[in-house]
Amino acid sequence: MKKTVNMVIRHIFLAFLAFVWLIPIVWLLATSFSSYKGINTMHFFPTEWSLDNYMQLFFRPDTVANFPAWFRNSMIIGVFSCIISTMFVLMVAYSMSCMRFNGRKAVMSFAIILGMFPGVLSMIAVYFVMKLIGLSNSLVGLIVIYSAGSGLGYLICKGFFDTIPVSLRESAKLEGANELIIFSKIVIPLSKPIIVYTVINSFLAPWMDFVMAKLMIRSKDPGDWTVAMGLFNLVQRTLVGDYFSVFCAGGIIVAIPISVLFVVMQRFYVEGITGGAVKG
């Protein structure tokens, strides 16, 4: 008897927690189907349901909300910087983990020191540098910003590579394989979890970031913005009254690529984190 009561209490407690965690999400979902455009402060659920917000999002871009263009821009930035950053991270991690060369430790310590400077500090300087090269205000510039410095985030990946048995690499070397072959044919196929982890992270960072984009893209034309910038703009004081439920609909749409990534790769994701983390 006591056991069943315990069970029930345990599940009620969990349900309560889940309820708390889901309230904002449910509100987001509900509001996105509301026919009232502003913030409904009196009722949790909308009084009238409609699909109009999604229609407006996709088919009626106006001077402030041009969601198709935002989505396209963000997608381009996300995919390209994801590819470049993943390559950079894997390259750096391989050289730090599997190669032995002069100055390796010095480079590693230096990378850690560099990583300690707050990113926000150098943001404005990054803007000046990009302006000097002539890449400010463009998608290419943002891709460069998100991916160029990504080599510094190699530590977790290196931790994973460190756990790949050295005998595998040595036997390949005895068979006459050079480092390029070992890297591409042995280490990479063995590192699926950590590659998945890196891919997810390096796609999500530009997908969710808005500070850097806001700083870098000074264009007033919404067609040049990213999703994050555009949505942030919709809840500013002057617009929130007319666009809040559109913002909610946008938030739901933005979550779709992320959810797909998560569902496909969730198993790897957990493995990936811990595989690297065990090394600390």
Add this chain to the structure above:
Amino acid sequence: MKKVLDALKKYFADFFTSIRKGDIWTKLSLIIMGSGYIARKQIIKGILITAIEVFFFAFTLGFSLEYISKLNTLGTVQREEKLDLTTLTKTVNDYDNSLLILLCGVIGILFIVAFILLYISNIKKVYEVQVFAEKGKHINTFREDVKELVGSKFHITLLTLPSLGVIIMNIIPIIFMICIAFTNYDMDHQPPTYLFTWVGLDNFKNLFTSTSTITFGYAFVRILIWTLIWAFLATFTTYFGGILLAKFINDRKTKCKKLWRTLFVVTIAIPQFVTLLLVGKMFSDYGIVNSICNKIGLTAFLQDIGLVSRGLSYIPFLSKPGWIHVMVVLINIWVGVPYQMLSATGILMNIPEDQLESAKIDGATEMQIFWKITMPYMLFVTGPSLITAFIANINNFNVIYLLTNDYVTTNMKFANSNAKEADLLITWLFTLTNDYSNYKMASVIGICVFVICAVLTLISFSRMIAGNKEEEFQ
């Protein structure tokens, strides 16, 4: 320290022996860098090196020298526009742009440093090749050199592009911003219209003074303390919250584990900037939470016990100091716990099952097992990442900025230095640069953040790099 000095000594000693003992070709390489290689039939390599040399001198003499020579003053000629009344065209004089001088000067100096390093190592290489030739050893052909780039020198191939990226995106900006901390670059000194110049340590002094006009000292101390408190609370609440939740869900007595986990993970799927802005709107003064609290009488109750002043018809969740501090931490728990839960789940599953079993057989209670086996294991695995998380929270821009976006401070001392009670150093820095163009103070604050993070990181990573643990699992 002595090791570093010895290494430096050897570095230069090698250089000078190379010059002294080098033959005519090696000595000629002092002027034409590739000549030593060309003499030993490494023609392509020789031409490439010489081309780099020519490019460097063309770049420095033709472009960056002009800026480097002005670095000491950062420019003297201010921009002036003259309106020619007869033709009505504007003419602008040949003015100096301090920003461009500083940026190009830094880049130019980096080029020179890189070239000197290349120059020294080049002479050593040339001498090495000379010794090889004298001893009749095999000298690599160009084809063999290229082959080495995917063999024993593969790291050079791999690291070139990433390091270039880091230099452009991290190193140059950081050096540049450190320099800014010693200038008077702010709202009143904005290029190209105005010049800015070096002011030494004045900005650092400003950061620690608080008078009636300069309140940076007042704001800095309070924001620093709040940043540390925030980082501590945010790290530990989400850390323990995540572990407890993961433990609770993974417990044998819990049914439908996958369902519960998914329910919490759903919150991760929605990007932070969306959920934070949304939650910010929910808790705003006339938001939905307030209207619900009003309906069920919570507002009146809080007024009765004195937590909310009588003059307000709402609970000032995100609009009064104190309230906002608590709310930010609570909302951060909401944001952070699912992430922690996810990674803690993986680690919890790795706990050796036999340890838990034997503890149970010996009669340990659930609590004992948790505190004596689970927690020590978790701490062992995630200890270093705890400090990383602490640093990440010091720099947790999103949560604070998005939630306190609409907050307006009423404290004049904070307002004078463009700060808010709930600001972290990092958001303060951002506001200073983005809204007030006060780059000099922002750089100074940035350096302070760096020092704090550096101390903490040194503590956590010295263990990892100093101890030779990386090969343990191979």
